[in-house]
Amino acid sequence: MSNSVEIPFSTTLLVRDTCLCLHAQRAARALARLFDDALRPAGLTNGQFSLMMSLNRPEPPPMGPVASLLAMDQTTLTAALKPLQRKGWVMVMENPKDRRRRLLVLTGEGKAVLARALPIWKETHAMLDGRLPDGGSARLRQELLAVSGMAVETPKSAASLRRPRHSGRAMGE
Amino acid sequence: MSNSVEIPFSTTLLVRDTCLCLHAQRAARALARLFDDALRPAGLTNGQFSLMMSLNRPEPPPMGPVASLLAMDQTTLTAALKPLQRKGWVMVMENPKDRRRRLLVLTGEGKAVLARALPIWKETHAMLDGRLPDGGSARLRQELLAVSGMAVETPKSAASLRRPRHSGRAMGE
DNA sequence: ACTAAATACATTGATATCAATAGAAATGAG
DNA sequence: CTCATTTCTATTGATATCAATGTATTTAGT
Numbered sequence: 001m002s003n004s005v006e007i008p009f010s011t012t013l014l015v016r017d018t019c020l021c022l023h024a025q026r027a028a029r030a031l032a033r034l035f036d037d038a039l040r041p042a043g044l045t046n047g048q049f050s051l052m053m054s055l056n057r058p059e060p061p062p063m064g065p066v067a068s069l070l071a072m073d074q075t076t077l078t079a080a081l082k083p084l085q086r087k088g089w090v091m092v093m094e095n096p097k098d099r100r101r102r103l104l105v106l107t108g109e110g111k112a113v114l115a116r117a118l119p120i121w122k123e124t125h126a127m128l129d130g131r132l133p134d135g136g137s138a139r140l141r142q143e144l145l146a147v148s149g150m151a152v153e154t155p156k157s158a159a160s161l162r163r164p165r166h167s168g169r170a171m172g173e
Numbered sequence: 174m175s176n177s178v179e180i181p182f183s184t185t186l187l188v189r190d191t192c193l194c195l196h197a198q199r200a201a202r203a204l205a206r207l208f209d210d211a212l213r214p215a216g217l218t219n220g221q222f223s224l225m226m227s228l229n230r231p232e233p234p235p236m237g238p239v240a241s242l243l244a245m246d247q248t249t250l251t252a253a254l255k256p257l258q259r260k261g262w263v264m265v266m267e268n269p270k271d272r273r274r275r276l277l278v279l280t281g282e283g284k285a286v287l288a289r290a291l292p293i294w295k296e297t298h299a300m301l302d303g304r305l306p307d308g309g310s311a312r313l314r315q316e317l318l319a320v321s322g323m324a325v326e327t328p329k330s331a332a333s334l335r336r337p338r339h340s341g342r343a344m345g346e
Numbered sequence: 347a348c349t350a351a352a353t354a355c356a357t358t359g360a361t362a363t364c365a366a367t368a369g370a371a372a373t374g375a376g
Numbered sequence: 377c378t379c380a381t382t383t384c385t386a387t388t389g390a391t392a393t394c395a396a397t398g399t400a401t402t403t404a405g406t
Contacts (some may be wrong), residue, residue, distance in 0.1 A: 005281070005284045005285045005286060005288045006227050006284065007226075007287060007288055007291065008210065008230060009229065009230060009375080011229075011291070012226050012229045012230065014226065015223075015226050015229065015294065016242070018187070018221065018300065019294070020204065020220050020299070020302075020310065020313065020314060021204040021205065021207070021208045021223070021298075021319075022219075022243075023222045023313075023314050023317040023318060023321070024197070024200050024204045024205075024317060025204075025205065025219070025243075025244075026199045026243065026244035026317070026318075026321040027197050027244075027317040027318075027320045027321045027323075028197045028198050028200070028201035029243075029244050029245055029322045029363080029364095030244050030320060031193065031194040031197045031198075031320060031403060032194065032197075032198065032363085032364090033364080035194045036323065036364080036365095042266070045364095045392090046194050046195075046198070046389090047392070048391095049186075049199065050192065050194070050195045053180075053185050053188050053189070054185065054189065056180050056182065056184075056185045057185065058182060062354080063354075063355065064353090064354065064355085068350065069189070070195075070198075070202075071198075071199035071200075071202050071203050072202055072392090072393075072394090073393070073394050073395085074354080074355070074356095075355085075356075075393080075394065075396095076276060076394065077353070077355095078356060078357085078392080079392070079394095080391080080392065080393090081390080082391090083390085085389070086230040086398050090198075098354085098401075098402070099400080099402090100325070100353065100354040100355095100400065100401045100402070101353095101354060101401095102354085102355070103364085109180070111178045111179065111180060112178045112362095114180060114383065115178045115180055118180065118301070119183070121188065121192070121259060125191070125192065125193065125194075128193060129193075132319065132320070133319070134315075136216070136319070137193065138317055139312065139316065140196075140313070140316045140317075140320070141193060141196050142194065142274065143200070143305075143309055143312065143313040143316070143397080144193075144196040144197060145196060145200075146305065146306070146309070146312075146396085147200045147203060147204060147279065147301075147313070148196070148199040148200045148202075148203045149259050167304070172206065178354090202393080202394095205394090209394080209395095213395095217360080218394095220362070221361095235384080235385095235395080236384075236385065237383090237384065237385085245363075245364090246363070246364050246365085247363090247385070247386095248363080248364065248365085248366095248386075248387085249362065249364065249384085250383070250385095251387085252361080252362070252363080252364095252386095253361080253362065253388060255361090255364090257363070260362085270370075270372080271369060271372070271383095271384085272372085272385095273370065273383065273385065274371095274373045274385080275369070275385070276383065277386085286359050290396080294401085305376090321393040
């Protein structure tokens with residue numbers, strides 16, 4: 001049937017070398033491994049560290065804004081909280097003001113774990129920073145931010161209409 | 174016990190704003206959603222597209238180099254191939270020259286699916302490109318590449334000794 | 347107050363991701 | 377040639393990720 005549909009090898013090389021999505025996935029995986037390895041003695045993964053750190057606020061946040069901040073699906077956040085709850089590092093409580101909402105609360109033990117992980121993060125990040133070309137760190141950060149923000153709103157893509165999640169900003173300055 | 178270990182909110186904001194790992198995960202998730210949405214009519218995810226495209230070579234590659242190219246664990250590749258095999262888009266064959274190795278072969282139907290996905294990728298990527306500041310695309314690509322390559326080799330990290338995977342380059346120019 | 351719509355979160359099912367481990371085959375030292 | 381080592385892949389278990397869907401609660405329109 002659909003046989004002999006040949007795609008030129010040059011096209012493969014083009015995609016490999018230019019696809020921003022592929023480059024982002026590669027970099028994300030590599031950085032995840034780097035931080036996972038470093039944080040392992042603290043008992044955290046990079047994602048757990050980011051999540052728990054984002055819960056360290058004066059007022060415990062609900063789930064929606066945290067999911068937006070991390071640019072992840074709300075259902076992913078629900079799942080990601082499970083192991084942290086089991087370990088007693090995070091509590092998911094009802095908000096009496098609006099019983100649909102939850103309050104994500106870092107426990108004392110959760111804060112202690114996070115405090116132990118913090119110097120590892122600093123060290124690892126400083127090391128990473130030092131290896132990037134001068135100013136590369138800031139540039140890269142800014143461009144990644146632009147990409148995340150951009151992909152959130154896709155006027156052309158009907159997907160944002162079909163699935164109006166991922167609204168954007170969160171956690172006020 | 175380990176109570177009242179307070180981490181200042183300013184530290185949380187610092188991590189949120191500067192952590193390259195977090196920024197990379199955010200951008201990777203956002204881009205994955207963008208391309209997943211776009212490629213959905215073709216029946217592929219962004220990862221499946223990248224993987225299958227990387228198999229479109231004159232000679233079918235073994236698993237190791239493909240995993241390195243995608244900067245993913247070899248076990249992840251094994252798992253990622255399963256659904257593609259079920260759909261009949263990829264065949265995993267033994268290499269008679271070295272029976273430890275596998276040859277990853279794109280089937281005719283696989284090539285057809287990939288060919289249908291290609292214009293979607295082009296369109297989506299052009300749209301993305303257009304929204305980035307001038308030259309931002311190339312700069313971002315280069316920096317992501319630097320990060321992926323860097324995180325692969327971590328002389329300081331004993332992890333690379335304990336777990337000598339992810340060797341680096343693959344798929345010759 | 348009543349009801350339709352919107353909001354916030356949870357559940358299910360499928361895939362992605364990696365650490366730890368195991369297995370099979372090839373390689374090298376003697 | 378033999379055996380220990382190395383290389384290449386698969387399996388298992390845990391978590392991460394999202395689409396589709398469901399449920400409870402609040403809000404808005406009347």
